[in-house]
Structure formats: C-alpha cells, structure tokens
Amino acid sequence: MLLEVVNIDTYYGDAQALKGVSFNVANSELVTILGANGMGKTTLLKTITGLLKPKAGTIKFYEINIERMSTYDIVAAGVSLAPEGRGLFAEMSVLKNLLLGAYVHRDDKLGNKEMMDNVFELFPILKERQHQAAGTLSGGEAQMLAIGRALMARPKLLMLDEPSVGLAPQIVAHIFNIIKDLNNRGMTIVVAEQNAAMALSIAHRGYVLETGEVSITGEAKALLNDDRVKRVYIGA
Ligand SMILES: Nc1ncnc2c1ncn2[C@@H]1O[C@H](COP(=O)(O)OP(=O)(O)OP(=O)(O)O)[C@@H](O)[C@H]1O
Ligand SMILES: [Mg+2]
Structure with missing residues (x-):
C-alpha cells in the first residue's frame, strides 16, 4: 500500500471527529472519500497531511510512519492536498x-x-x-x-477536498475528466466528495464516512449500486 491509515482518532479539543478510521490507497489508485456535511472528510485529509495530529492510530506512506511528521516534511515526502x-x-x-x-x-x-x-x-x-x-x-x-x-x-499522492463544490455540472464534468486523466497517466489520487455519483463514476474504490467512522467501503461499482449508499445520499 502507498498509504496505510490504521485506526485513527482525531479530536478538535474534546470533540472526537474521527473514530478508529482505517483507510488504504494503493499505488495508481483513485479512491474517493464520501460523506455528507460534517462527517469527517476534511478532518481525515488534514490528519493525513499533518495539519491535525491524531491522538491514536498510525499513518504509513511508503512504509514510513508520518503521523508525527510536520506538514512540510509530509509534503516533501510526496503528499499534496488541494x-x-x-x-x-x-x-x-x-x-x-x-x-x-x-x-x-x-x-x-x-x-x-x-x-x-x-x-x-x-x-x-x-x-x-x-x-x-x-x-x-x-x-x-x-x-x-x-x-x-x-x-x-x-506529489506521489494527490488529495483533493471537494473539487466539485460550487461549480456548474458541466464544469464539474470537465474537472472530473481531468482528474481521471491524471490518474490514467499514473497519478495516485484521493478525492473527498459530497457528489457521490460523480466521484464513484471515476474512482476505483470508495469509503463512506458517517459521523467520523467508515460505515461502508468497497469497489466503486458496488457502492454505486449499494442501497445504503443511495439512502445516505437521498436528498443530497
Ligand atoms: N476547526 C474545528 N473545530 C471544531 N470542530 C470542527 C472543526 N472542523 C470541523 N469540526 C467538526 O468535525 C466534524 C467533521 O468535520 P469535517 O470538516 O471533517 O467534515 P466534512 O465531511 O469535511 O464536511 P463538509 O462536507 O461540510 O466539508 C464535524 O462535526 C465538524 O463540526
Ligand atoms: Mg470538508
């Protein structure tokens, strides 16, 4: 695994935002993190990039523990966040x-x-x-x-936090085409999105976050047809 997040707990003060989150990304994969407002997507990306320090758990990038490293060193190691x-x-x-x-x-x-x-x-x-x-x-x-x-x-791992937000559908489609194209050329990518249908249409795998926990994970095709995923996004 290029990135291996194991059992991460992240807090804002006393409030626990991530509860035992585990998350993997293989080389050349395109993985999406799905979840409604406030479910922990941004917190997970910030924890991976060292902007937040987890209270528990480990994060390995190229087999090296990065959960205590500075953001500067993590970026220099090859993790980049938009x-x-x-x-x-x-x-x-x-x-x-x-x-x-x-x-x-x-x-x-x-x-x-x-x-x-x-x-x-x-x-x-x-x-x-x-x-x-x-x-x-x-x-x-x-x-x-x-x-x-x-x-x-x-970067060796490019992470994008809600690239579709606030954009017209045509523009979203254009941006997602470029993301897919980058991945086809070998870039490993993580995309956090509320737009589940769009993200799953280009991703290999996905993780659904609900109140700081991974509730569902699997192949993107399976998630697209998963009734639980559909339920989470009804009205979204
Ligand atoms: N700076 C902060 N201080 C305190 N609590 C925070 C802070 N940032 C986020 N939280 C809380 O942590 C939880 C997870 O928030 P997070 O921003 O990770 O969600 P998100 O899935 O990225 O949501 P969105 O889709 O709205 O961006 C929420 O309950 C949120 O209120
Ligand atoms: Mg967010």
Whole structure:
C-alpha cells in the first residue's frame, strides 16, 4: 500500500471527529472519500497531511510512519492536498499561486519550470491567465488553479477536498475528466466528495464516512449500486 491509515482518532479539543478510521490507497489508485456535511472528510485529509495530529492510530506512506511528521516534511515526502475552499491567494497572480505550491522545491528553478509547463499543458486556461490575480478567475478556473498548485509540489499522492463544490455540472464534468486523466497517466489520487455519483463514476474504490467512522467501503461499482449508499445520499 502507498498509504496505510490504521485506526485513527482525531479530536478538535474534546470533540472526537474521527473514530478508529482505517483507510488504504494503493499505488495508481483513485479512491474517493464520501460523506455528507460534517462527517469527517476534511478532518481525515488534514490528519493525513499533518495539519491535525491524531491522538491514536498510525499513518504509513511508503512504509514510513508520518503521523508525527510536520506538514512540510509530509509534503516533501510526496503528499499534496488541494484544500477545501481552494485556499488561493486572491491578490496574487496565478503564477505566484502556482509557485507557492512548489515551496518544498523552491531551490529547483529548472524543475519548477518543467512542472509549471506540465500544469499549463493540463490546464491551458491557466497559462493564458498566468499574470491575472487569482481572485479574478471563475470558479472552475480557481479549482484548476488549486489542483495545479497541488501538482507543483510534485506529489506521489494527490488529495483533493471537494473539487466539485460550487461549480456548474458541466464544469464539474470537465474537472472530473481531468482528474481521471491524471490518474490514467499514473497519478495516485484521493478525492473527498459530497457528489457521490460523480466521484464513484471515476474512482476505483470508495469509503463512506458517517459521523467520523467508515460505515461502508468497497469497489466503486458496488457502492454505486449499494442501497445504503443511495439512502445516505437521498436528498443530497
Ligand atoms: N476547526 C474545528 N473545530 C471544531 N470542530 C470542527 C472543526 N472542523 C470541523 N469540526 C467538526 O468535525 C466534524 C467533521 O468535520 P469535517 O470538516 O471533517 O467534515 P466534512 O465531511 O469535511 O464536511 P463538509 O462536507 O461540510 O466539508 C464535524 O462535526 C465538524 O463540526
Ligand atoms: Mg470538508
């Protein structure tokens, strides 16, 4: 396994947000974390990236324990997160935002130029808009920039927190096509989503979180037809 999360407990103060969560990702897999509002998706991604420290449990990346490592070291080891709400610097240019994603490689100017060319190939609109402030982008473009910035860290594991949120269905379809394409080219990807049908349509496997626990897990095709999954998302 590329990533192996075992029995994680994560708290906000006294409030337990993750309860014994176990979660695996194999090399080249595309795995989705599903769950309604407040079920723990973001908390799990933040725990993996070291932004939150688990009270119990272990996280291994390439067989190395990372649950006590700093976020900087985890990013440098190859885990990159495009955060919920995108986390862009609105006043800064598209280019500057991308370069911030390459912070752990800041001395490798040549490598960063090469990676930037890859990102521009994937998202040509970002090349056109590279000198514009990030705040002037449309929602879809901003999400592309968030993904592009995460890629600038040259991850071995790319994690996306709700890439579809706030976007029109056509734009969501476009973004998910690109995510699937990246995965087809070998990138290992984790996508947290409320949009279960969309996420399961491109994923290999999925995990459903309910109040901080994994309630259902399995192959994406099986989850798409699982009555319990359908029930969780009725009205969603
Ligand atoms: N900073 C925080 N302080 C205290 N409690 C928090 C904090 N962030 C999240 N929580 C709580 O932890 C639980 C899990 O929240 P989390 O943000 O991980 O859910 P989520 O599945 O990502 O939801 P959403 O789809 O709305 O993003 C919720 O009960 C939430 O209220
Ligand atoms: Mg969230």
